Amino acid sequence: MAEGSTLDRNLTLEVVRVTEAAAISASAMIGLGDEKKADQAAVDAMRSALNQLNIDGEVVIGEGERDEAPMLFIGEKVGTGTGPKVDIALDPLEGTTITAKGAPNSLAVLAVAEGGCLLNAPDVYMDKVAVGPEIPEGTVDIDKTADENVRAVAAALGKNPEDVVVCILDRPRHQDKIAAVRSLGARIRLIGDGDIAGVMETAMANSPIDLYMGSGGAPEGVLAAAALRCIGGHIQGRLLFRNDDERNRAYKVGIEDLDRKYSTTEMASGDVIFSATGVTDGWLLNGVKKTGRTIDTESVVMRSRSGTVRWIKGTKML
Numbered sequence: 001m002a003e004g005s006t007l008d009r010n011l012t013l014e015v016v017r018v019t020e021a022a023a024i025s026a027s028a029m030i031g032l033g034d035e036k037k038a039d040q041a042a043v044d045a046m047r048s049a050l051n052q053l054n055i056d057g058e059v060v061i062g063e064g065e066r067d068e069a070p071m072l073f074i075g076e077k078v079g080t081g082t083g084p085k086v087d088i089a090l091d092p093l094e095g096t097t098i099t100a101k102g103a104p105n106s107l108a109v110l111a112v113a114e115g116g117c118l119l120n121a122p123d124v125y126m127d128k129v130a131v132g133p134e135i136p137e138g139t140v141d142i143d144k145t146a147d148e149n150v151r152a153v154a155a156a157l158g159k160n161p162e163d164v165v166v167c168i169l170d171r172p173r174h175q176d177k178i179a180a181v182r183s184l185g186a187r188i189r190l191i192g193d194g195d196i197a198g199v200m201e202t203a204m205a206n207s208p209i210d211l212y213m214g215s216g217g218a219p220e221g222v223l224a225a226a227a228l229r230c231i232g233g234h235i236q237g238r239l240l241f242r243n244d245d246e247r248n249r250a251y252k253v254g255i256e257d258l259d260r261k262y263s264t265t266e267m268a269s270g271d272v273i274f275s276a277t278g279v280t281d282g283w284l285l286n287g288v289k290k291t292g293r294t295i296d297t298e299s300v301v302m303r304s305r306s307g308t309v310r311w312i313k314g315t316k317m318l
C-alpha cells in the first residue's frame with residue numbers, strides 16, 4: 001500500500017497548519033469554564049483550515065452525526081475537492097473539559113488516510129488496551145483481566161510487575177481495573193481526560209508508560225490507532241454499547257459484528273498522516289503561548305509510509 005500511496009508528502013506539513021489553527025482558536029477559551037464555546041472555536045477553525053487543503057476528503061470520525069453537530073459531522077465533505085480522495089478522522093479539541101478548566105493535556109488532533117482506510121466508528125464507547133512497539137503484538141488482549149495484562153507486559157519487558165506503569169482514565173467504571181493493577185504493586189498514572197495522548201505515551205521514546213487500558217470514546221480509539229501506525233505500538237479495541245440507539249448507530253455505518261475485536265490495522269490501514277497540536281501544556285506537547293507580539297505552538301506530525309516523526313515549534317507574528 002505504501003508504494004502506491006496517493007498522499008502527497010507535502011500534505012504532511014499542511015495538516016499541521018490545520019491542528020495549529022484549531023489549537024490557537026481553542027486556546028482563547030482556556031480556563032473560561034465553557035466547554036461548548038471552546039469546542040466550537042476549535043471546530044470552526046479546523047473546518048476552515050481543512051477546506052483550504054487540496055484534498056477530496058470525507059470525515060469518517062468527527063463531531064457526531066449530521067443532525068447532532070453543526071460542523072465536521074460524520075460524512076461531511078472537506079477540502080477543495082481536488083487532489084487525493086482521503087478519509088479524515090478528527091478531534092478539534094481532545095479535552096474540552098480540560099480546556100475549560102485550564103488543566104493539562106488538551107490537544108487538537110487530525111488523521112488523514114487513503115480513502116477507505118479508517119474505521120468508520122460510531123460515537124460510542126470502546127474498550128481499549130495499548131502497548132508500545134517493543135512489546136510483541138498479541139501480548140495483551142482486552143479479554144484478559146487487568147492483572148493478566150500487567151503480568152504479560154512485565155514478562156515481555158523483562159520487568160517485575162511492580163515496575164510496570166499503567167495509564168488509565170480516572171473514571172468510576174475503572175475502579176476494578178485500578179484495584180487489580182495496584183494489587184500487583186504496579187504503578188498507575190490516572191488521567192482526567194485525553195486518552196489519545198495516553199495511548200500515544202505507550203509508544204513515545206523515554207515515556208514511563210508501559211500499558212494503557214480502559215474504556216473511552218471509540219473515535220479517540222481510531223485516532224490513537226492512526227498515531228500508533230506511524231510511531232509503532234499496538235492497540236486493540238471493542239465497541240461498547242449502552243442501549244439500542246447506540247447499536248443502531250453502529251449498524252448505520254455498516255458495522256454488523258458488534259462484538260468484534262479490532263486491531264491497530266483494522267482501525268487504521270494504508271498510508272496514514274497524524275498531527276496533534278497542544279492547546280494546554282501536557283506531557284506530550286506544550287500548549288499555545290501568547291505574548292504581546294507572537295503566538296507560539298508545539299505540534300507533532302508523523303506519517304506511516306516514511307516512519308518519520310517531526311516535532312514542530314511554530315511562531316505566528318501578530
